Amino acid sequence: MAKLELQNLTKAYSQKIVPVKDLSLSVEDGEFLTLVGPSGCGKSTILRMIAGLDQPTEGRVLIGGKDVNPLAPGDRNIAMVFQSYALYPHMSVQQNIASGLKLRNLATGDIQKRVQDASRVLGLDPLLDRRPAKLSGGQRQRVALARALVRNPDVFLLDEPLSNLDALLREQVRADLKQIFEDQQSPVVYVTHDQTEAMTLSSKVAVLSDGYLQQLGSPNEIYKTPANRFVASFIGSPQMNIIPLERVNNAVLLGDSKVDLPTNLPAKSSVIMGIRPEHLRLPREGDHQIVQGNVFLVENLGMSDLISLRVHGDDNLTLRALLPSDATWSRENLKLALPPESIHWFDTETEARLN
Amino acid sequence: MTTVTKPTAPTPSSTSDSSIPWKRILLWLAIAFTVIFSLAPVLWQVLTSIKTNAAITADPTVYFPGLDQLTARHYIDLFRENQFQIYIINSALVSVISTILCLALGSPAAYALARLRIPGEQLVLGAVLVVTLFPYILLFLGLLEIVRALGLANNYLALIVPYTAINLPLTILVMRSFFQQLPKDLEDSAKVDGYNTLQMLWQIVLPMTLPALVTTGILAFIFAWNEFLFALTFMTRESMKTIPVAAAQLGGTTLFEVPYGPLAASTVVGTLPLVLLVLFFQRRIVQGLTAGSVKG
Numbered sequence: 001m002a003k004l005e006l007q008n009l010t011k012a013y014s015q016k017i018v019p020v021k022d023l024s025l026s027v028e029d030g031e032f033l034t035l036v037g038p039s040g041c042g043k044s045t046i047l048r049m050i051a052g053l054d055q056p057t058e059g060r061v062l063i064g065g066k067d068v069n070p071l072a073p074g075d076r077n078i079a080m081v082f083q084s085y086a087l088y089p090h091m092s093v094q095q096n097i098a099s100g101l102k103l104r105n106l107a108t109g110d111i112q113k114r115v116q117d118a119s120r121v122l123g124l125d126p127l128l129d130r131r132p133a134k135l136s137g138g139q140r141q142r143v144a145l146a147r148a149l150v151r152n153p154d155v156f157l158l159d160e161p162l163s164n165l166d167a168l169l170r171e172q173v174r175a176d177l178k179q180i181f182e183d184q185q186s187p188v189v190y191v192t193h194d195q196t197e198a199m200t201l202s203s204k205v206a207v208l209s210d211g212y213l214q215q216l217g218s219p220n221e222i223y224k225t226p227a228n229r230f231v232a233s234f235i236g237s238p239q240m241n242i243i244p245l246e247r248v249n250n251a252v253l254l255g256d257s258k259v260d261l262p263t264n265l266p267a268k269s270s271v272i273m274g275i276r277p278e279h280l281r282l283p284r285e286g287d288h289q290i291v292q293g294n295v296f297l298v299e300n301l302g303m304s305d306l307i308s309l310r311v312h313g314d315d316n317l318t319l320r321a322l323l324p325s326d327a328t329w330s331r332e333n334l335k336l337a338l339p340p341e342s343i344h345w346f347d348t349e350t351e352a353r354l355n
Numbered sequence: 356m357t358t359v360t361k362p363t364a365p366t367p368s369s370t371s372d373s374s375i376p377w378k379r380i381l382l383w384l385a386i387a388f389t390v391i392f393s394l395a396p397v398l399w400q401v402l403t404s405i406k407t408n409a410a411i412t413a414d415p416t417v418y419f420p421g422l423d424q425l426t427a428r429h430y431i432d433l434f435r436e437n438q439f440q441i442y443i444i445n446s447a448l449v450s451v452i453s454t455i456l457c458l459a460l461g462s463p464a465a466y467a468l469a470r471l472r473i474p475g476e477q478l479v480l481g482a483v484l485v486v487t488l489f490p491y492i493l494l495f496l497g498l499l500e501i502v503r504a505l506g507l508a509n510n511y512l513a514l515i516v517p518y519t520a521i522n523l524p525l526t527i528l529v530m531r532s533f534f535q536q537l538p539k540d541l542e543d544s545a546k547v548d549g550y551n552t553l554q555m556l557w558q559i560v561l562p563m564t565l566p567a568l569v570t571t572g573i574l575a576f577i578f579a580w581n582e583f584l585f586a587l588t589f590m591t592r593e594s595m596k597t598i599p600v601a602a603a604q605l606g607g608t609t610l611f612e613v614p615y616g617p618l619a620a621s622t623v624v625g626t627l628p629l630v631l632l633v634l635f636f637q638r639r640i641v642q643g644l645t646a647g648s649v650k651g
C-alpha cells in the first residue's frame with residue numbers, strides 16, 4: 001500500500017524511438033489507473049519502467065514517496081501480470097503461485113495460507129497440482145492473477161491481461177477483476193488498448209498517444225469532455241463523428257443545416273465539430289438544430305441500429321447515429337436532432353477542446 | 356496433436372474401384388525398406404559378433420546360425436585378453452568431460468549472445484560460424500605441434516580440450532537460437548518475483564533449457580566417443596587409448612588373419628552406450644518442455 005508517482009518520465013531507445021515523453025502522474029492507494037492507447041504508444045514501456053525492467057532515460061518513479069530508480073525489480077515489492085501470463089512451465093500451479101513468497105523467506109504456514117486464500121477467491125483449488133501446460137487460457141490467466149495477489153504488493157501492474165482470452169470469457173473475467181481489485185488497497189496500473197476495459201474497470205484513465213499523455217481523468221470526464229480530437233475519437237464505440245467545418249459568422253454549415261457555435265469560441269475561420277452517434281436522436285418538439293439526409297447503411301447491433309446517413313447539401317458528409325431498434329423512421333429524408341449540449345468543438349490546428 | 360483417422364465416405368474421385376489400400380501398402384513398403392537399409396549393417400555386425408570363427412568364414416554365408424554356430428567367445432576375449440574395459444573407461448571419461456565442459460562453457464555464452472546487447476555481437480557470431488567451417492585436418496596439424504610443445508601427449512587433456520573446442524561453436528549456435536525462442540516474459544516475471552540473476556538462470560531458465568541441453572549434449576558426446584584421428588595420434592600408450600583406436604588395432608592370432616569376430620564385438624560394445632543414451636533421453640529430446648508457459 002503506497003502511493004505511486006511518476007515524475008517527468010522519458011524513455012528513449014534511440015534518437016528516433018522515444019515511446020514515452022515527459023510523463024507525470026500519480027496513483028493513490030485504492031485507485032485503479034488504466035493506461036489506454038493504440039498499440040505501440042508506449043504503454044508497456046511505462047509499465048516496465050515502473051517495474052524496473054527498463055530504466056527510464058529521464059525522470060523518476062516513486063513508490064510511497066521513495067525513489068525506486070536504483071532498486072532492482074525484485075526489491076520494489078510490486079507484482080506484475082504479463083499479457084502472456086509468463087507462468088513457469090516446470091512448476092505446478094501451487095508452486096507458481098508460491099514462487100515469489102518462497103524467495104521472501106516467509107514461513108511455510110503463512111505461504112500456504114496465502115496461496116489457499118488466493119486459490120479460493122479465484123477458484124483454483126482443483127488445479128493446484130497441475131502444470132500450466134494442462135490448463136486452459138482462462139485458467140492460466142487466473143493463476144497469473146493469483147501469483148500477483150498473494151504477494152500483497154505495494155503496487156499492482158497488469159499488462160493487457162485479458163487480450164488473450166476470447167470475447168465471452170473476457171467480459172466475465174473483466175467483471176471478476178473489478179471485484180477483486182475493489183477489495184485491494186494497493187494502487188493498480190492496468191494497461192490495455194481496449195477502451196471498454198478502460199471505461200469499466202478504472203477509477204482513473206490515462207489516454208496515451210505518440211508517447212504523450214493526452215488526458216488524465218475519470219472515465220466519465222474522458223467520455224463527456226474529451227480534451228482533444230484524439231481522445232474524442234479513441235474513446236467511445238461506435239466512434240464519434242468528427243467533422244472539420246468552415247465557419248460562417250457564429251455558426252457552421254452542416255450541409256444544408258446551420259449549427260450555432262457556442263458564444264465563447266475564439267474567432268477562427270474553421271473549427272472541428274464532434275458528436276457521438278448515441279447523442280444524435282430523432283427530433284422531438286423544441287429541437288431546433290436538425291440535420292437531414294438519406295440513410296445508406298443500417299447495421300443492427302441488437303439493442304440499437306447503427307445507421308449511416310449522407311447529409312443533404314454535401315455528398316461527402318456522412319454522419320453515423322445510434323437509434324433504438326424499436327424506433328420507426330424512413331430511410332429517405334431522415335431528420336436527426338443535434339442536441340447542442342452534446343456537441344464537442346475542437347481547434348483545427350491544435351486539435352484541443354474549445355468548449 | 357494426435358493423428359485421427361476420420362471415417363470418410365469413399366470419394367467418387369478415387370481412381371481404382373478395388374478395395375486394395377495401395378497407399379498404405381506403399382507406405383509400409385517404404386518404411387520396411389528404410390528400416391532394413393539403415394539397420395542391416397548394424398544387424399550384420401551383431402550377427403558376426405556372436406558367430407564362431409568357422410561360421411564367419413563359412414561358404415556359403417551363414418545368415419541364420421544354428422545353436423552350435425553361436426558363441427560368446429569374441430566378447431569374452433575382448434575383456435579377458437584385450438582389456439577392453441580400460442578403453443571404455445578412457446572413452447567415457449574423455450567424452451563425458453568434454454561434453455560437460457562444452458555445455459557449461461557454451462550455454463552461458465549462447466545466453467549472453469541471445470539476451471544481452473553486446474557491441475560487435477554480429478562479429479562474434481560470424482567468428483563462431485567461421486570456426487565450424489574450418490577444415491578438421493588443418494586443425495589437426497596445428498594441434499599436433501601444440502600437443503608436442505606442451506608435452507600433452509598421453510594426457511586426457513590432449514583429447515578433452517580439442518573435443519570441447521570443436522563442439523563449442525555448434526553448441527553456442529544451437530543454444531542461442533533456443534534461448535531466443537524462449538519467451539522473455541518468463542525471465543522478466545522471475546525478476547519481478549524477486550529472483551536474482553543466478554537464481555533465475557538456475558531455477559527458471561535451466562529447467563526449460565534441458566531438452567536443448569540434452570540434444571546438443573548428445574551430439575557433442577557422439578562426436579567425442581567416435582573420434583579417431585586425434586585419439587590415434589595423441590594417445591600412444593596402451594592404457595590411454597579410446598575405443599575406436601583400440602578396436603582398429605585389434606590383431607588376429609596370425610598376421611594374415613582378419614579378426615572379424617572381435618572387431619564386430621568391439622563395434623557392438625562401442626555402439627551400445629550411444630544407443631542406450633539416445634533411448635534414455637529420447638523423451639527429453641522430443642518433449643517440448645516450454646509448452647504452456649505462455650499462451651499456446
Ligand SMILES: Nc1ncnc2c1ncn2[C@@H]1O[C@H](COP(=O)(O)OP(=O)(O)O)[C@@H](O)[C@H]1O
Pocket residue numbers: 013017019038039040041042043044045046
Ligand atoms: N527494446 C526496445 N528497443 C527499441 N524499441 C523498442 C523496444 N521496446 C519497445 N520499443 C518500441 O517502443 C514503442 C512502444 O512499445 P510498447 O511500450 O511495447 O507499446 P504498447 O503501447 O503497444 O505496449 C514501440 O514503437 C516499440 O517498437
Ligand SMILES: [Mg+2]
Pocket residue numbers: 043044
Ligand atoms: Mg504492450
